[in-house]
Amino acid sequence: MTTQLSDPVPATAGGRPPRRRRDRRPPWEEPPTPLGVFGKGVVLTLLVAAVLVPLWAVLVTSLASRETIDAAGGMVLVPREVDPSAYVTIFNGGQITRAVWVSTVVTVVGTTVSLVLTVLAAYGLSRPGSVGHRGLLFFFLLTFLVFPGLVPSYLVVTGLGLKDSLWSLILPSAISVFNLVVVRAFFMGVPGELLDSARIDGAGELRILTRIVLPLSKAVVAVVGLFYAVGYWNAYFNSVLYLDDNDKFPIQRVLQSYILAGQSPSVSGAAVSLPGVTAYPPTLAVKMAVVVVTVVPAVLVYPFVQRHFTKGVITGAVKG
Amino acid sequence: MTPPPQGASTDRRTLLRLLGLGAAATAGGAALTGCSKEAGSSGSATRSDAIRAVLPAHRPADLLKPDIPGEGPIPDGYLGYPRQLVDAVTEQPGRGGGTIRSMSPWWGPTPPTLGNNSYLAAVNAKLGVDVSPSLQDGTTYADKLNAMLGARDVPDLLSVPNWEVDKVARFSDAVRALFEDLTDHLRGDAAAKYPYLAALPTGAWEYSVWGGRLAAVPFPTDGPFAWALFQRRDLVVKAGLAAPTSPAELHELGRELTDPAKGVWAFGSVFDMVQQFYGCQQTWRRKPGGGLEHKFENPAYRAALEFTAKLFADGLVHPDTVASKGADEKQLFKAGKIIMFQDGLGAWQGVQGEQSKVLPSFDMQPVPVFGASGGPAVIWGSEKPIFFTFLRKGLGADRVDELLRVLNWCAAPFGSREFELREYGVEGKHFTRAADGSPLPTDLGRKELGAQYTHIGGRVPVKVRSGDTPNFVRDYLDYYRKNIGLMEKDLFAGIKLELPANWSKLLQPTEDKIRDILRGRRPIGDLDGVAKEFLASGGEEGRAFFEKALADNGR
Numbered sequence: 035m036t037t038q039l040s041d042p043v044p045a046t047a048g049g050r051p052p053r054r055r056r057d058r059r060p061p062w063e064e065p066p067t068p069l070g071v072f073g074k075g076v077v078l079t080l081l082v083a084a085v086l087v088p089l090w091a092v093l094v095t096s097l098a099s100r101e102t103i104d105a106a107g108g109m110v111l112v113p114r115e116v117d118p119s120a121y122v123t124i125f126n127g128g129q130i131t132r133a134v135w136v137s138t139v140v141t142v143v144g145t146t147v148s149l150v151l152t153v154l155a156a157y158g159l160s161r162p163g164s165v166g167h168r169g170l171l172f173f174f175l176l177t178f179l180v181f182p183g184l185v186p187s188y189l190v191v192t193g194l195g196l197k198d199s200l201w202s203l204i205l206p207s208a209i210s211v212f213n214l215v216v217v218r219a220f221f222m223g224v225p226g227e228l229l230d231s232a233r234i235d236g237a238g239e240l241r242i243l244t245r246i247v248l249p250l251s252k253a254v255v256a257v258v259g260l261f262y263a264v265g266y267w268n269a270y271f272n273s274v275l276y277l278d279d280n281d282k283f284p285i286q287r288v289l290q291s292y293i294l295a296g297q298s299p300s301v302s303g304a305a306v307s308l309p310g311v312t313a314y315p316p317t318l319a320v321k322m323a324v325v326v327v328t329v330v331p332a333v334l335v336y337p338f339v340q341r342h343f344t345k346g347v348i349t350g351a352v353k354g
Numbered sequence: 355m356t357p358p359p360q361g362a363s364t365d366r367r368t369l370l371r372l373l374g375l376g377a378a379a380t381a382g383g384a385a386l387t388g389c390s391k392e393a394g395s396s397g398s399a400t401r402s403d404a405i406r407a408v409l410p411a412h413r414p415a416d417l418l419k420p421d422i423p424g425e426g427p428i429p430d431g432y433l434g435y436p437r438q439l440v441d442a443v444t445e446q447p448g449r450g451g452g453t454i455r456s457m458s459p460w461w462g463p464t465p466p467t468l469g470n471n472s473y474l475a476a477v478n479a480k481l482g483v484d485v486s487p488s489l490q491d492g493t494t495y496a497d498k499l500n501a502m503l504g505a506r507d508v509p510d511l512l513s514v515p516n517w518e519v520d521k522v523a524r525f526s527d528a529v530r531a532l533f534e535d536l537t538d539h540l541r542g543d544a545a546a547k548y549p550y551l552a553a554l555p556t557g558a559w560e561y562s563v564w565g566g567r568l569a570a571v572p573f574p575t576d577g578p579f580a581w582a583l584f585q586r587r588d589l590v591v592k593a594g595l596a597a598p599t600s601p602a603e604l605h606e607l608g609r610e611l612t613d614p615a616k617g618v619w620a621f622g623s624v625f626d627m628v629q630q631f632y633g634c635q636q637t638w639r640r641k642p643g644g645g646l647e648h649k650f651e652n653p654a655y656r657a658a659l660e661f662t663a664k665l666f667a668d669g670l671v672h673p674d675t676v677a678s679k680g681a682d683e684k685q686l687f688k689a690g691k692i693i694m695f696q697d698g699l700g701a702w703q704g705v706q707g708e709q710s711k712v713l714p715s716f717d718m719q720p721v722p723v724f725g726a727s728g729g730p731a732v733i734w735g736s737e738k739p740i741f742f743t744f745l746r747k748g749l750g751a752d753r754v755d756e757l758l759r760v761l762n763w764c765a766a767p768f769g770s771r772e773f774e775l776r777e778y779g780v781e782g783k784h785f786t787r788a789a790d791g792s793p794l795p796t797d798l799g800r801k802e803l804g805a806q807y808t809h810i811g812g813r814v815p816v817k818v819r820s821g822d823t824p825n826f827v828r829d830y831l832d833y834y835r836k837n838i839g840l841m842e843k844d845l846f847a848g849i850k851l852e853l854p855a856n857w858s859k860l861l862q863p864t865e866d867k868i869r870d871i872l873r874g875r876r877p878i879g880d881l882d883g884v885a886k887e888f889l890a891s892g893g894e895e896g897r898a899f900f901e902k903a904l905a906d907n908g909r
Binding site: 100101103104105106107108128129184185188189192197271274275278279280281283287288290291292294295316318 | 455457460461462463464465466467470488489490491492493494497498500501502504505507509617674682685686688689690691712713801
């Protein structure tokens with residue numbers, strides 16, 4: 035009996051602490067079978083490949099020469115050479131550089147505006163007894179269910195004089211109610227005693243928010259900030275509606291124009307011949323180079339925010 | 355443990371209350387949306403005699419004699435670029451009006467805007483008035499139009515592709531409310547004031563009439579056929595094979611050319627062309643006993659479907675085409691991975707010119723048309739213009755005159771200096787000349803030009819030989835001449851149809867079902883069910899609408 039109940043890790047000489055279990059598997063679970071490990075390995079490899087292979091193909095194609103692309107009949111998987119001419123082409127044109135700049139400005143300004151508005155609104159709505167919060171929350175949640183519609187939105191934006199202004203890409207989508215609910219739920223998890231003690235020490239609401247609530251909510255702010263930033267970076271449709279000035283197009287809009295260039299529109303059973311339109315479509319390498327340019331920022335930023343991701347989202351979600 | 359939130363919480367009861375209100379609001383919203391789409395959904399047809407009464411009197415502009423004169427809807431052909439250009443417009447169109455805002459579709463990277471674009475500056479200097487073009491993505495144009503027209507926010511000149519007209523709710527109401535009635539400016543001999551607009555084909559003008567009034571300037575098509583079946587003739591000849599003259603030969607040719615080990619399949623999308631080979635109409639044809647017959651009711655359609663499904667079943671169609679609607683067949687065709695596919699004839703010169711630089715032996719040719727079922731083939735086509743240009747309403751007669759003068763400049767025909775400036779920009783800057791005198795665009799030309807003036811002004815269509823496609827004009831016009839006699843007569847030519855909403859909604863889902871049958875995901879026998887369902891859920895309504903349109907016009 036005693037031997038069975040004794041610690042499975044043998045005491046080591048010299049008083050060294052016991053070695054930590056490498057797999058952190060609870061002692062009552064059986065060790066995995068080789069078949070199980072193999073199966074998991076296969077499934078995970080396939081999943082990873084499903085994500086990485088398309089990215090790889092985009093990258094390799096963007097660096098492939100025209101001959102390689104023609105030989106492959108489209109997307110290239112096996113690199114034969116590194117030909118940067120597609121990147122030279124797009125950065126020489128001026129349009130991509132300008133569009134990246136526009137998207138960066140919209141993303142930075144938009145994310146800041148959105149975060150400030152969301153945090154302020156979420157804080158107000160998370161405090162019991164704040165003025166009119168029931169009604170306000172109701173209106174916020176209502177937008178989950180009812181979309182204002184294309185034409186009314188367009189009328190509001192043009193009526194505010196935002197048409198052809200970069201603000202038209204920011205203000206109509208400045209607050210996402212989903213993010214607001216997540217942040218609000220997180221704020222409601224901050225212990226009331228902390229806030230009460232701050233109040234006793236004479237802190238006002240703004241000080242409580244900036245000195246106590248926000249420092250405790252870094253995770254959710256980081257995650258929601260990422261949601262907003264990715265949203266602004268990827269935003270496309272508002273620019274279709276509200277921007278006539280081609281110089282203000284964001285990168286996604288330009289990407290779309292590159293990707294679909296040269297394809298004849300087909301209309302219920304008839305291809306349309308467009309004189310002059312299909313004369314100089316960009317090559318596949320150029321199209322893929324633009325894709326790379328649009329994907330890179332997200333790929334660069336994500337690892338820095340990733341560590342907050344699980345905590346921020348899960349906490350917000352389960353406390354709703 | 356954190357205490358449960360108080361005060362601002364949404365407990366179950368609050369949530370239910372919220373949902374209840376929300377649901378009511380949603381239902382209300384849906385009802386309202388329903389109302390807005392209801393009107394005008396039963397469609398309308400304008401009588402053809404009413405249309406003829408408002409058309410401009412046609413006056414051809416004989417600026418340059420064509421090498422191969424066109425006939426009817428076939429464009430004129432030129433086998434060389436003219437050495438001597440003429441001034442087509444002697445008086446500056448601008449009358450001191452303010453900047454003209456225009457919007458037109460474009461399928462490609464957008465050029466710089468006014469102020470940063472030397473091409474726009476050069477053309478505007480000629481026009482004597484600033485045109486500030488906004489180029490919008492052609493693939494999302496309908497979304498933009500829906501919002502703009504709904505909000506009554508339109509530019510001075512708006513170009514609308516013909517296929518977007520059906521996608522915009524209550525388009526004819528929008529035309530009446532938002533765009534200038536051009537009838538008094540262009541009817542009959544009044545059009546002589548704008549000679550190059552008067553030179554546009556009458557067939558194109560006929561489609562520009564809404565509600566019995568002339569509402570837009572058309573941009574005529576440069577070839578009425580909807581499709582051709584293209585082949586890589588260089589590869590077919592290399593394989594020692596001859597052009598097919600029957601479905602069996604086409605199938606056999608496909609079998610010979612398909613080699614999955616090398617990644618080569620004979621076919622991309624071909625179904626629309628196969629239907630034409632089998633003599634099937636595009637949509638409706640007259641029944642011998644009177645009334646209209648839909649193509650689903652024509653045995654030729656079933657035969658074409660069976661044949662094409664067999665191509666799929668026998669593995670002769672490229673897997674990308676089998677898998678998706680958006681396969682890049684042009685790219686596969688250029689790479690020799692598919693040998694035959696259908697495309698509009700407009701794609702021909704671009705692909706041939708581009709690819710012959712990489713592969714000099716590259717030879718893209720249409721497969722000669724053959725009748726598959728004993729009778730002759732039927733070629734689908736129409737003279738419908740590609741774009742319509744509308745003028746904003748309420749600008750005043752002087753401004754309308756100025757805008758029409760600008761459009762007249764933009765319609766200047768081939769052989770004129772205006773044409774060259776509009777299509778190629780400034781010599782030495784946007785283009786250089788090849789040895790034969792034809793313009794070759796420079797990098798700046800490719801960057802700054804985006805059909806900004808072409809897509810708003812109609813032009814008499816022509817086909818011109820270029821250095822990289824020496825045989826194209828002859829091949830193109832030969833194909834048209836050989837097959838124009840097979841072109842299906844448009845039963846509704848000259849009648850302006852605005853289709854019932856139910857009809858337009860029905861097309862895509864039905865097309866999807868047919869796609870499934872072709873790919874073997876549904877048995878061929880399902881065609882009867884699909885056809886029956888189609889006729890029951892709007893097809894019969896469509897038939898009644900089209901039959902009435904014919905009867906109203908005494909046809």
